[in-house]
Amino acid sequence: MSTHVTTAATGSLWEGGRSPYLTNSKKFGMWLFIISDSLTFSAMLFAYTYSRVSNPNWPTPFHFSPSIVFSSVMTFALLTSSLTMVMAVHSMNQGNRAAAARWLLATMAAGATFVGLHLTEWMNLINHEHITAFGNEWGVPQFGGTFFAITGLHMTHVVIGLIYLGVICQAVMRGKFKAEDVEVAGLYWHFVDLVWMFVFPLVYLMSARV
Amino acid sequence: MSTHVEEISSHGPGIPTFAKVWMALLAMTAIEVFLAYMQTPMMIMLTVLLGLSVIKAALIIAYFMHLKFERLSLFLTLFPMLIFCIVLMLIFLGDAYRIPMMRPPV
Numbered sequence: 001m002s003t004h005v006t007t008a009a010t011g012s013l014w015e016g017g018r019s020p021y022l023t024n025s026k027k028f029g030m031w032l033f034i035i036s037d038s039l040t041f042s043a044m045l046f047a048y049t050y051s052r053v054s055n056p057n058w059p060t061p062f063h064f065s066p067s068i069v070f071s072s073v074m075t076f077a078l079l080t081s082s083l084t085m086v087m088a089v090h091s092m093n094q095g096n097r098a099a100a101a102r103w104l105l106a107t108m109a110a111g112a113t114f115v116g117l118h119l120t121e122w123m124n125l126i127n128h129e130h131i132t133a134f135g136n137e138w139g140v141p142q143f144g145g146t147f148f149a150i151t152g153l154h155m156t157h158v159v160i161g162l163i164y165l166g167v168i169c170q171a172v173m174r175g176k177f178k179a180e181d182v183e184v185a186g187l188y189w190h191f192v193d194l195v196w197m198f199v200f201p202l203v204y205l206m207s208a209r210v
Numbered sequence: 211m212s213t214h215v216e217e218i219s220s221h222g223p224g225i226p227t228f229a230k231v232w233m234a235l236l237a238m239t240a241i242e243v244f245l246a247y248m249q250t251p252m253m254i255m256l257t258v259l260l261g262l263s264v265i266k267a268a269l270i271i272a273y274f275m276h277l278k279f280e281r282l283s284l285f286l287t288l289f290p291m292l293i294f295c296i297v298l299m300l301i302f303l304g305d306a307y308r309i310p311m312m313r314p315p316v
Contacts, residue, residue: 054306208247
């Protein structure tokens with residue numbers, strides 16, 4: 001966006017001392033982290049899939065109401081938080097720090113809503129469906145193990161994202177940090193949203209019960 | 211993707227584009243929830259959900275994460291390897307299918 005990278009016009013970009021991707025190192029570092037974290041989540045979703053395929057009596061514990069309704073609202077909150085995050089980056093690029101801070105706070109509010117609803121949904125599963133990470137009444141402990149591992153790791157990412165955005169937000173309000181710092185934080189937040197775009201259909205919707 | 215050498219000032223999409231992407235993501239999510247409500251047969255459901263998820267992921271990466279407006283070399287460095295590694299994980303699918311048949315009868 002507002003990132004400017006200057007390179008000499010002659011010679012190869014790949015001979016060193018240049019920025020071949022024409023992007024700043026923070027952003028490239030975040031991309032590398034995102035790619036490696038994608039593999040972690042992919043491996044966990046494959047573990048879930050293989051456990052499901054190898055257990056024909058896989059549970060379908062998610063009643064349309066409240067579980068699917070709750071998780072749909074959670075998805076809406078996360079998607080909306082991505083939009084507000086984009087708006088924060090956009091405002092920062094235009095030099096409007098006050099607006100950027102407000103959009104960051106809106107993003108954090110949507111993220112906190114997601115975590116709150118998710119914990120409520122977890123409590124519903126534990127207390128009413130009697131599903132724990134180690135067992136359930138269907139006799140398929142792999143369900144709870146993979147479900148709580150995937151959603152727990154994702155929720156951990158959201159909580160870390162909230163702390164990250166909080167740090168960025170207070171710095172923006174105090175006139176510190178540049179637009180690129182907000183953009184890098186945005187990359188992380190969008191990644192958290194992106195992972196949920198696979199977790200929600202594969203874990204929740206594929207095990208829905210009307 | 212931009213190929214300037216002297217100076218890069220990456221231009222991103224505007225607010226209307228972001229709003230359209232957000233509405234498209236919401237619409238696809240609504241379709242997914244509707245399919246679940248209708249209790250669509252498993253394989254059709256899985257195919258449609260995976261297809262929509264990949265489209266949603268692509269929209270988020272391209273527009274929200276701005277990759278569409280970065281250099282092509284950044285995309286080529288990051289994503290072919292990622293997709294290759296994810297596809298490699300399919301290697302155990304056959305084993306997962308065989309396990310139920312290999313269990314001794316109770």
